[in-house]
Amino acid sequence: MVRGSGGVLGAMANRASGAASVTSADVARLAGVSRATVSFVLNDTQGHRVSEQTRERVRSAARQLGYVPNAAARSLRAGRSNLILMPASVSAAGRLVSDWVDELHSALEQRGYVTVLHAGRFADPVDAARAWAELRPAAVLALDGDRFTTEASGVLKRAGVRAQLVFASRPIAGMYTIAFDHAEIGAAAAEHLVARGRTRIGVVMPPERGLDTFARPRLAGAQRVAAQHPVTVSPVELAYSQEAASGLAARWSALGLDAVFAFNDEYAALLMHAFRGAGLSVPDDVAVVGADDLVLAALQQPALSSVRLELPSAERIAGVLDELVVEGSADPVAGMRAHVVHRASS
Amino acid sequence: MVRGSGGVLGAMANRASGAASVTSADVARLAGVSRATVSFVLNDTQGHRVSEQTRERVRSAARQLGYVPNAAARSLRAGRSNLILMPASVSAAGRLVSDWVDELHSALEQRGYVTVLHAGRFADPVDAARAWAELRPAAVLALDGDRFTTEASGVLKRAGVRAQLVFASRPIAGMYTIAFDHAEIGAAAAEHLVARGRTRIGVVMPPERGLDTFARPRLAGAQRVAAQHPVTVSPVELAYSQEAASGLAARWSALGLDAVFAFNDEYAALLMHAFRGAGLSVPDDVAVVGADDLVLAALQQPALSSVRLELPSAERIAGVLDELVVEGSADPVAGMRAHVVHRASS
DNA sequence: CCAACCCGATGACGCGTGTAACCTGGAACG
DNA sequence: CGTTCCAGGTTACACGCGTCATCGGGTTGG
Numbered sequence: 140m141v142r143g144s145g146g147v148l149g150a151m152a153n154r155a156s157g158a159a160s161v162t163s164a165d166v167a168r169l170a171g172v173s174r175a176t177v178s179f180v181l182n183d184t185q186g187h188r189v190s191e192q193t194r195e196r197v198r199s200a201a202r203q204l205g206y207v208p209n210a211a212a213r214s215l216r217a218g219r220s221n222l223i224l225m226p227a228s229v230s231a232a233g234r235l236v237s238d239w240v241d242e243l244h245s246a247l248e249q250r251g252y253v254t255v256l257h258a259g260r261f262a263d264p265v266d267a268a269r270a271w272a273e274l275r276p277a278a279v280l281a282l283d284g285d286r287f288t289t290e291a292s293g294v295l296k297r298a299g300v301r302a303q304l305v306f307a308s309r310p311i312a313g314m315y316t317i318a319f320d321h322a323e324i325g326a327a328a329a330e331h332l333v334a335r336g337r338t339r340i341g342v343v344m345p346p347e348r349g350l351d352t353f354a355r356p357r358l359a360g361a362q363r364v365a366a367q368h369p370v371t372v373s374p375v376e377l378a379y380s381q382e383a384a385s386g387l388a389a390r391w392s393a394l395g396l397d398a399v400f401a402f403n404d405e406y407a408a409l410l411m412h413a414f415r416g417a418g419l420s421v422p423d424d425v426a427v428v429g430a431d432d433l434v435l436a437a438l439q440q441p442a443l444s445s446v447r448l449e450l451p452s453a454e455r456i457a458g459v460l461d462e463l464v465v466e467g468s469a470d471p472v473a474g475m476r477a478h479v480v481h482r483a484s485s
Numbered sequence: 486m487v488r489g490s491g492g493v494l495g496a497m498a499n500r501a502s503g504a505a506s507v508t509s510a511d512v513a514r515l516a517g518v519s520r521a522t523v524s525f526v527l528n529d530t531q532g533h534r535v536s537e538q539t540r541e542r543v544r545s546a547a548r549q550l551g552y553v554p555n556a557a558a559r560s561l562r563a564g565r566s567n568l569i570l571m572p573a574s575v576s577a578a579g580r581l582v583s584d585w586v587d588e589l590h591s592a593l594e595q596r597g598y599v600t601v602l603h604a605g606r607f608a609d610p611v612d613a614a615r616a617w618a619e620l621r622p623a624a625v626l627a628l629d630g631d632r633f634t635t636e637a638s639g640v641l642k643r644a645g646v647r648a649q650l651v652f653a654s655r656p657i658a659g660m661y662t663i664a665f666d667h668a669e670i671g672a673a674a675a676e677h678l679v680a681r682g683r684t685r686i687g688v689v690m691p692p693e694r695g696l697d698t699f700a701r702p703r704l705a706g707a708q709r710v711a712a713q714h715p716v717t718v719s720p721v722e723l724a725y726s727q728e729a730a731s732g733l734a735a736r737w738s739a740l741g742l743d744a745v746f747a748f749n750d751e752y753a754a755l756l757m758h759a760f761r762g763a764g765l766s767v768p769d770d771v772a773v774v775g776a777d778d779l780v781l782a783a784l785q786q787p788a789l790s791s792v793r794l795e796l797p798s799a800e801r802i803a804g805v806l807d808e809l810v811v812e813g814s815a816d817p818v819a820g821m822r823a824h825v826v827h828r829a830s831s
Numbered sequence: 832c833c834a835a836c837c838c839g840a841t842g843a844c845g846c847g848t849g850t851a852a853c854c855t856g857g858a859a860c861g
Numbered sequence: 862c863g864t865t866c867c868a869g870g871t872t873a874c875a876c877g878c879g880t881c882a883t884c885g886g887g888t889t890g891g
Binding site: 162163175182184215216217 | 848
């Protein structure tokens with residue numbers, strides 16, 4: 140039962156013959172004034188007198204032609220852009236973060252910035268920085284700041300990028316850094332499991348592209364906690380598919396683990412389902428902890444314990460970014476906090 | 486148990502005194518050649534002889550200064566940009582679509598384009614088009630094309646945007662349209678439920694910002710099917726929270742429905758959990774169908790039937806986009822298909 | 832010995848803006 | 862009447878880049 144014609148609605152040439160862009164010179168010509176006057180009127184430039192009658196002629200001409208200023212030319216002339224670049228993959232970070240990013244977009248828009256996501260895949264951070272630098276953004280805001288280097292920062296700075304704000308586990312020279320240590324997430328999960336009496340903890344490591352940036356420090360955080368207690372922490376690879384999950388569940392008992400931190404809630408849900416299929420009981424045979432505390436977590440059976448992240452408010456971050464761009468520096472901001480929401484799975 | 490210092494790692498002024506951007510003139514000066522030569526070397530311009538020795542001097546100077554070309558100046562001069570703009574909210578569309586978007590990013594990058602996501606919130610499509618037009622992208626690609634108008638398209642065209650590709654349920658004048666009718670999703674779900682013998686179908690309508698664009702046509706598609714059979718279809722509001730879900734489940738029997746199309750898999754999972762809490766049996770008391778066919782769907786108990794979307798390959802779309810930009814027109818492309826993956830919940 | 836040619840490199844222009852500096856005609860003022 | 866002043870404009874320039882037209886000078890050909 141396949142619905143949808145799969146058909147084609149329309150394919151048409153949409154390039155007019157002389158489809159050149161409308162410029163302010165066109166507006167000036169139509170309004171019968173100079174280009175400078177057009178600029179003064181449309182930008183409401185202070186300190187320049189233009190009669191109301193002329194203003195209206197200009198505005199009407201602009202409307203009639205559908206004039207929109209060229210951001211490239213404007214930034215070129217101004218020497219700075221109002222672009223804020225967020226290098227980020229859309230989906231990798233999970234729903235919690237994407238919602239936060241949406242909020243940030245709105246907050247920055249209100250301050251006159253145009254936020255832009257760019258999800259290039261670069262092995263070398265310096266290559267990445269070069270690609271971003273070409274756009275000459277006013278600021279760069281990176282969520283996975285731990286992939287950054289001082290050299291990459293230098294590339295951006297030399298390209299005239301005025302502010303660099305990264306979320307990272309350690310300060311990076313030349314960048315305004317906000318504490319966002321994924322190790323804390325792993326540590327919170329591990330501490331919780333230790334407090335619940337578990338001693339042999341597995342930590343899920345997803346092999347999916349881009350996730351190791353988050354997974355490795357989470358493992359390290361758990362290991363740091365393990366070093367202070369008589370418990371073991373070991374990495375366990377798990378791809379996001381049912382086959383991988385049931386495979387892992389089948390050989391679970393051989394691993395000799397009594398708890399698992401499952402990277403995030405989605406992997407946790409996947410794994411709990413596989414455990415059930417393999418006849419393992421949660422939390423009796425194995426305790427499970429997720430992360431992100433999505434709605435999904437509370438829906439699991441048993442309900443899933445999860446590490447909840449408290450991100451700084453998007454509004455606050457937008458303010459900092461603005462201050463960095465305008466003044467060159469900004470007050471410190473409290474970073475991320477992580478704590479476990481305890482439910483039946485652990 | 487709160488982990489994370491919430492502390493501050495570093496806040497520093499990162500603006501050097503004369504932090505102007507490095508230009509090709511700087512490179513020329515250092516290499517002891519003209520700016521034209523720098524351009525020829527760095528762009529490998531054909532038809533111009535430059536001695537290998539000079540080439541190396543230029544490249545070395547560029548490397549030493551950390552020179553990165555200014556994309557704005559380049560597009561200004563070239564009269565066209567290599568920017569492809571995707572107006573899209575990051576999270577709204579769900580994981581299936583975000584993964585697809587990531588693929589598309591890569592495919593376009595290989596063709597030399599820089600893809601950029603812009604998630605502005607505009608009530609008026611013409612305002613939105615104006616904001617996008619300022620960036621003078623080579624192309625605009627919109628997933629929720631049904632919000633578009635011919636007038637908005639005109640704004641973009643007058644700004645010199647060479648290609649406009651939208652996914653929409655109906656052709657839009659001036660745009661290359663690919664069939665992506667959310668009505669087909671609702672219709673597929675409804676047909677499936679009718680075939681399974683259900684007669685009183687509810688359709689979940691999420692009140693969340695931005696989702697009504699998808700929800701309304703899905704409802705309409707279901708209603709279209711209902712008109713051809715002795716069944717009823719009625720909208721049911723459900724916010725994405727446990728409270729809303731259990732509230733709905735509590736008054737479910739009063740609604741007199743024997744099936745529900747739950748907008749997508751996440752809403753379906755939420756609702757199934759609430760049904761269970763209210764003592765309702767799935768599928769005996771009520772059949773449930775989701776959409777997107779995420780991994781999540783198969784994990785539900787009972788396993789969730791789901792409408793699977795087959796999107797055109799990202800690679801193919803990238804090809805079409807390139808052709809539209811370069812040639813002004815492109816061959817038609819088959820649109821989205823939808824079919825139900827049947828599992829235990831229906 | 833001059834013309835023809837090619838190699839290697841440069842000067843100058845314009846893309847679309849914003850703005851500092853300048854211009855003009857009329858009114859106010861001494 | 863000469864000067865000053867102001868409202869209401871305009872002219873000219875620079876931002877960083879790609880590229881067309883040009884040029885000096887060495888080699889080759891007639």
